[in-house]
Amino acid sequence: GEDVEQSLFLSVREGDSSVINCTYTDSSSTYLYWYKQEPGAGLQLLTYIFSNMDMKQDQRLTVLLNKKDKHLSLRIADTQTGDSAIYFCAESRAHSSASKIIFGSGTRLSIRP
Amino acid sequence: DGGITQSPKYLFRKEGQNVTLSCEQNLNHDAMYWYRQDPGQGLRLIYYSQIVNDFQKGDIAEGYSVSREKKESFPLTVTSAQKNPTAFYLCASSSSNQQVYGYTFGSGTRLTVV
Helix, strand or coil: CCCCEECCEEEEECCCCEEEEEECCCCCCCEEEEEEECCCCCEEEEEEEECCCCEEEECCEEEEEECCCCEEEEEECCCCHHHCEEEEEEEEEEECCEEEEEECCCEEEEEEC | CCCEEEECCEEEECCCCCEEEEEEECCCCCEEEEEEECCCCCEEEEEEEEECCEEEECCCCCCEEECCCECCECCEEECCCCCCCCEEEEEEEECCCHHHHCCEECCCEEEEEC
8 A cells, every 4th residue: 555654643641762663664764754743743753764673762752762663753752832832644655756755644743841 | 155045935816816835945956846734634745846847746746837047946826726725835846965954944834724
């Protein structure tokens, strides 16, 4: 199938870790991405991981890739109120003569005090 | 600073009218894209263009039209044939190194039919 799948909602307590999960379908995908969308704004690229990597860490963000299960996760350590947003998982997929990025439906992260 | 600009931020349309959403980029990107976002749903691709004077339909092109006369500009027209046009519209662009850097998005236009 075509879908990149994510759960729609996640609620975490401020200061805890958030883990957002994603499954994708194309085993030939070369790059996988996490985008963040704040209310009323466009999408901002947070991080990406190349398919030959298992993990990538960037400050409070950790991306884990399990190619066997086609599973991608984003962990946000010490979640803050500014992390409230929709997070999109995406994969780069070969399409005709060019690659194309396929987006999931997004996970809305809400932070409770 | 380089970036991608969408205008207007909010747009109201009467039923039966065509409206055009603007998207301009100064990133020297070859490819440009239009997405539609509805509440609780992901991004759905309307049209994309990989080079000037060429564009392809995405997954939901019916009721929309585009042009790509200049590299910097990719306007989207929402025609009266689009039955449910109220949505948030996002424009994006990408370089030839798109796989590494992904897409750069504009800040969106919220279209409401009144």
